[in-house]
Amino acid sequence: MICKSFDVISSRLKVILLALSAILFGLAHADTLPISDAHLHYSHDSVEMTPPARVIEIMREANLKMALVSSSDDKGTQLLLDLAPDLIVPGLRPYTRRGELGTWYQDQANLDYVEDLLSNHQYATIGEFHLYGETADLEIPKRIVELAAEHNLILHAHSDADAVESLLAQDSNVKVLWAHAGFDEPEFVSAMLSKHDRLWVDLAFRGEVGSGGQLSDEWLALFKAHPSRIMLGTDTYTPERMYYIPAHAEGARVWLDTLPEDLAEKIAWKNAYDLIMPVWKQNSAMLESSATSVACNETDASALAIDDQSTAILQPDREIEVGEAFSVKLTVCGQDMDSAEVALDATMPVHGHGMNYTPEQTVIDQNPDVVTVQFDGLRLHMPGKWQWQVTVRRDGERVQVSEEFQLN
Ligand SMILES: [Zn+2]
CATH class of the missing domain: 3.20.20.140 (Metal-dependent hydrolases)
Structure with missing residues (x-):
C-alpha cells in the first residue's frame, strides 16, 4: 500500500493539529x-x-x-x-x-x-x-x-x-x-x-x-x-x-x-x-x-495522517513567537516504530528556505508502537507562512507529510 519514497502534501487534509490551532488562536x-x-x-x-x-x-x-x-x-x-x-x-x-x-x-x-x-x-x-x-x-x-x-x-x-x-x-x-x-x-x-x-x-x-x-x-x-x-x-x-x-x-x-x-x-x-x-x-x-504522554490507541483529533497505519502528533511546548526558541515533541504512532527514524523541519515554502537553526533531538521513547522525539532549540526567524515537515523512515521507506501554519 505504501509506495517507496512517498510524499504526501497534507495541506489537503482537513485535520489541523490541536497545538497549531492553539497557536493560531493565540494570534487572534x-x-x-x-x-x-x-x-x-x-x-x-x-x-x-x-x-x-x-x-x-x-x-x-x-x-x-x-x-x-x-x-x-x-x-x-x-x-x-x-x-x-x-x-x-x-x-x-x-x-x-x-x-x-x-x-x-x-x-x-x-x-x-x-x-x-x-x-x-x-x-x-x-x-x-x-x-x-x-x-x-x-x-x-x-x-x-x-x-x-x-x-x-x-x-x-x-x-x-x-x-x-x-x-x-x-x-x-x-x-x-x-x-x-x-x-x-x-x-x-x-x-x-x-x-x-x-x-x-x-x-x-x-x-x-x-x-x-x-x-x-x-x-x-x-x-x-x-x-x-x-x-x-x-x-x-x-x-x-x-x-x-x-x-x-x-x-x-x-x-x-x-x-x-x-x-x-x-x-x-x-x-x-x-x-x-x-x-x-x-x-x-x-x-x-x-511514560509516553500520547496514547496511540486513542483517536486524537489533532493527529496528522502519515499513511494508512501511522499518525503524527506535534506538541509545541509554548506559543510560538518570531525569533524565540521553543521545543516540539513529535510522537509517531504506527507499526515497526522501533526501527523508525523521524525528523522534523520547518520551512517557508514561498521563500524556499527553512530555519536558520538545527534543532537538538532527543529520543524520549521508542518501541514497536510508538516513537517520541523531543526537538529543542527550534526558532522561526521571521513571520509568514510556514510549514512543518515530518519525515518518517522505516524499512527502507521514506514518508513525508507537511502542514502549513501562519506565524505573525
Ligand atoms: Zn488564598
Missing part, C-alpha cells in the same frame, strides 16, 4: 497583553458546575499564557492539564474537600494524601495552603517544606508574614509564592521582598490594586522597587469565579497600561512565567521520561 489575541494567572483553583464543586473544556475556553478568552491551578481533590487540576498542557501548570493543594483550610496542618490524612499525589503526578508548586504564625512550625507543615525541597516545588502560601518567614527558614533553598501578598500593605510587602530573596507575591483578590484603573503611589513604589517579584492571580475559590477570569485579566490590563511597557509585561505574565515555568519544565520532563 496578538494585540492583547497576555496574562499569567498564578492563583486559580478548580475544585470538586467547580468541576460539577463547569466542564473542563469550558474552563479552558474561558482561559483562552482571557488570553492567559499560563495558568497555575491547584484544586481541592486535585482531579480538576488533572482534567485541565490533560486538555491544555501548553497552558496549565499544576499545583498540589493539600486539601481533599472544601473546608479543610483550618484543619489540614494537624491532620495526618492530609499529609498522606499529599505524599500519595506526589508519587503519582508531577507539580510545580505545593499549595495554595493556609498557615498562620506558629502553625508553620508544626510537624505536618515542616514535612510539607521537606517534600517541597525533595520534589523541586515552590510553596504557595496564604499566610501572614510570620508563617512565611518560618517556611523560608526551614530550608535554605525553598521558594515561597506569598498568596495575596499576605493581604498586607504595599510598603510592608516591599520590606518583606527586600529582606527575602526567595520570596515572590501574587496579587490575587487585591481589588484595591489599580481600582478605578489607577495605581496608588504606594503600589507603584512597590512595583518599581521589586519589578520581577510580583504576579497576578484571580483566585477562583468559588465555582462561579471561574467565569470571572477574563474580566479579571481585562481589569488588570487597564492599570497595567499606565505602567512602562516592560514593567507591565513583567507583572502581567513574565514574572510568573520565569519563576514557575522552569520548575514545571524540569518536573514534567521527569514525568515524560517515565
